[in-house]
Amino acid sequence: MDLVTPGLGLIVWTTLVFLILVFLLGKFAWKPILNAVHAREEAIDQALKQAEAARAEMGKLQASNEQLLKQAREEREAIVKEGRAMRDAMIAEAKDAASAEAAKILESARTQIHQEKMAAVTELKNQVAQLAIDMAEKVLRAELAQPEVAKANVERDIKDLNLN
Amino acid sequence: MIMHHIADSHGWHILDWNGHAVSIPLPVILWTSNGLVVFSSAEFHHDIEGHHVVEAGGLQFVNKHEKIYYAGTEDKPIDLSITKNVFALLVGAVVILLIFFSAARYYAKNTNAAPRGLAGFVEPLILFVRDDIARGAIPEKHLNRFVPYLLTLFFFIWVNNLLGLVPFFPGGANLTGNIAVTLVLAAFTLIITNVNGTKDYWMHIVWMPGVPTALKPILALIELIGVLTKPFSLMIRLFANITAGHILVLSLVSLIFIFESVWISPGSIILTLFISTLELLVAALQAYVFTMLTAMSFGAAVEEHHHDDHAHAEGHH
Secondary structure, rough: HHHHHOOOHHHHHHHHHHHHHHHHHHHHHHHHHHHHHHHHHHHHHHHHHHHHHHHHHHHHHHHHHHHHHHHHHHHHHHHHHHHHHHHHEEEEHHHHHHHHHHHHHHHHHHHHHHHHHHHHHHHHHHHHHHHHHHHHEEEHHHHHHHHHHHHHHHHHHHHHHHHO | OOOOOOOOOOOOEEEEEEEEEEEEEEEEEEEEEEEEEEHHHHHOOOOEEOOEEEEOOOOEEEEEEOOOEOOOOOOOOOEEOOOOOHHHHHHHHHHEEEEEHHHHHHHOOOOEEEEEEEOOOOOHHHHHHHHHHHHHHHHHHHHHHHHHHHHHHHHHHHHHHHHHHOOOOOOOOOOOOOHHHHHHHHHHHHHHHHHHOHHHHHHHHHOOOOOHHHHHHHHHHHHHHHHHHHHHHHHHHHHHHHHHHHHHHHHHHHHHHHHHHHHHHHHHHHHHHHHHHHHHHHHHHHHHHHHHHHHHHHHHOOOOOOHHHHHHHHHHO
């Protein structure tokens, strides 16, 4: 029975010591320790969240990078295409212009040749006429110098004329 | 011998040497009809049969089975002596303060650092009490209010349980196996629970909602008894477990002397070792159980019941 009869002295001392412990530990141990642990937990939590946000940001950046790259590629293709078209157009234009010019040059050459030819023909005609006149003059002169020859000739011509 | 160990004493008996008891004298503090009287327990000269009379403060005292009487009478002064258990209590308190103050110093020095050394050892335990014992039982809103008390309670019981298992001075006192100590701890649980009891808590005790009116007074009676039996069971559980452990270990050691044979000692030692190891587990387990049930009691006191929960709550009671 002694065993289960609480002694008053021990009750008083236990109460006293336990209350002091509750007070001292609460004030100087649990409070700083729990606060520190809590602060650390918060810090870790925050760091994790930040890392997550950074990762998301990085992903977003990567996506936008890809978008940019794609856009750049498309733009390049468009530029190349445009350049090619422009080049083709320029070549065609140049060809057209060149052929037109050639035709024009040809035409003018032809005209000139024709003119030259006509001039030459006229010149030739004139010279032939002159030559003929000169020849005729010479012949006439010779015939007139020898009256019997001229007389014979005229007679023959008259004969011819008569034959006609 | 076992009963002497299990009970409290005014001196700390360490060993017998050449037929003389060697013990550490502890102060005897008495509140008598003449006021406060203090003398050393050594003045009883190890007499606990009430033969040796000590004169102090103009009064005469005898020690009968570790109870101080006025000599020649059956009257007792109020005994506030630093007995073996009180001394062990103080040692335990100093150990606890040393451990946790130095741990707290680490946290003051190292903000946001990983816990190392002593802090690394106690932090998992502190977090265990906070997260596994308190958080499961007490609503988050009230958690911070009770955690410091629960921590003190847990480490007080655990450290003193462990010191009780140390077989030599200054350990080995059966402190947490003393009913006075467990009574005080259980009383604190009872007081804190009921001081913090919300209106809801009291309603569930005296006028249980959701139950036929005829049953309400009967339930109120049961619940009111329950208010007392819960801490009472706490008191008995801790006392019985620790005392049983001490009795077991001592009995096994005593086998050697009962059989008066050295040859029995190997078996005795192996069994003692086994039980002592088991007691290490029990020391932690009982601290856990006591703290856990206290936390649940606090949780029940501050819990806010929603009316949807009543069907569930009834099923639970």
